[in-house]
Amino acid sequence: MDGVRSGHASQGDPELRLDLERAIAALPEGARIVLVLHDIEGYTHDEIAELCGIAAGTARAQLHRARRLLRESLKP
Amino acid sequence: MTLHLTDAELNAYADDELDAHARLRIEAHLAICDACRAEVEAIRSLVAAIGGLPRAIAPTRDLRAGIAERIARTPPMDTGRSKRAFRVPAMLAAAAALVITTASATRWWMLHDTPQPANSTRDIPVAALPVSYRADETRYLEAIEELQQTLERERGELAPQTIEILETNLAIIDRAIAESRAALARDPANRDLGLMVLSAYEQKLQLLQRARVSAL
Numbered sequence: 001m002d003g004v005r006s007g008h009a010s011q012g013d014p015e016l017r018l019d020l021e022r023a024i025a026a027l028p029e030g031a032r033i034v035l036v037l038h039d040i041e042g043y044t045h046d047e048i049a050e051l052c053g054i055a056a057g058t059a060r061a062q063l064h065r066a067r068r069l070l071r072e073s074l075k076p
Numbered sequence: 077m078t079l080h081l082t083d084a085e086l087n088a089y090a091d092d093e094l095d096a097h098a099r100l101r102i103e104a105h106l107a108i109c110d111a112c113r114a115e116v117e118a119i120r121s122l123v124a125a126i127g128g129l130p131r132a133i134a135p136t137r138d139l140r141a142g143i144a145e146r147i148a149r150t151p152p153m154d155t156g157r158s159k160r161a162f163r164v165p166a167m168l169a170a171a172a173a174l175v176i177t178t179a180s181a182t183r184w185w186m187l188h189d190t191p192q193p194a195n196s197t198r199d200i201p202v203a204a205l206p207v208s209y210r211a212d213e214t215r216y217l218e219a220i221e222e223l224q225q226t227l228e229r230e231r232g233e234l235a236p237q238t239i240e241i242l243e244t245n246l247a248i249i250d251r252a253i254a255e256s257r258a259a260l261a262r263d264p265a266n267r268d269l270g271l272m273v274l275s276a277y278e279q280k281l282q283l284l285q286r287a288r289v290s291a292l
Contacts, residue, residue, distance in 0.1 A: 020125055025289065039126040064083045071122055 023073040031066035038063050081105055081112045090119040209260070209270050216277035223284040234287065242287045249283065252276045 024032060037043040037051070038059070045063075049056040081089075081102060088094050089102045106113045231239065253276040260269040 016125075017129065021129065021286075024126070024129075035126070039123055040129055060084065060087070064087045067087065067119060067122055068083060070126075071118060074122075 019074065020070075023070050026073065027066050027069055031062045031069065034059050034062040035066035035070075039067075080109065081115070086112065086115050087119060090116050090123065209273060212274055213277065216274070216281060220277070220281055220284060223281070223288060227284060227287055230288075238287065242283065245283055246280065249276055249280045253280065 024035065027035065033052070034048055037048045038045070043051070045056040045059045048054075048059040052059070085102055089099065089106075094102065106116065227234075234242070253273065256269060256272040256276055260266065260273055263269055
């Protein structure tokens with residue numbers, strides 16, 4: 001699982017959840033904003049593109065970058 | 077040499093965004109590539125973990141100020157295209173932040189399958205609640221009070237936009253607490269209502285904790 005702790009664990013363990021929140025807080029702002037909108041708030045790439053005035057492809061790229069950075073920072 | 081899937085392909089597959097043809101192509105590769113299969117699992121695991129985070133939170137410190145500009149400053153990861161011009165005015169950036177807050181509140185009510193309350197709420201005394209919830213409520217109230225006092229002292233360290241979003245969300249959550257407490261007082265044996273009260277307190281605590289981190 002590439003060292004990333006599971007979603008179920010993060011929901012049940014406050015410490016793991018805090019680690020994840022800290023890692024999200026440390027993301028570059030553009031990546032963080034898109035990640036929050038997509039993975040937490042549930043907006044689509046097209047909606048994010050419209051909200052933020054960027055291309056949908058840019059929103060996708062930022063989301064993928066955010067996830068990659070999170071996985072790296074959450075590795076034990 | 078085996079060519080692995082790109083980040084874009086891995087994420088699109090994990091998010092189930094591909095059309096049938098592309099999906100078949102990716103699955104054909106995954107069938108013979110342990111590394112890419114592990115990547116997909118890692119992405120899905122991460123997304124599940126992120127999806128478990130609370131939604132009724134202020135997403136970032138001073139998000140309203142220059143949201144598009146800050147996205148623009150972060151170079152996309154895997155695109156060979158030139159950076160697009162970001163033309164959104166500040167008003168739209170502010171609207172984006174507002175939508176986040178509003179959507180959070182909306183989702184809270186959807187998740188709890190409860191009618192959105194009227195503006196007026198009644199404050200139910202602790203004694204009217206089931207005994208089993210009083211201790212939990214007291215613990216939440218103590219933690220929340222402590223955090224609120226700390227935040228009040230550090231108010232000057234918070235960006236005005238953060239304060240505004242914080243207060244908006246607090247008002248929403250307080251209304252949820254008042255309504256769910258009232259419902260619990262009417263139906264003390266309803267375990268779901270009890271959990272709803274505690275869930276609302278948990279949301280408030282997390283929101284304050286997030287604001288506290290922003291003030292550091």
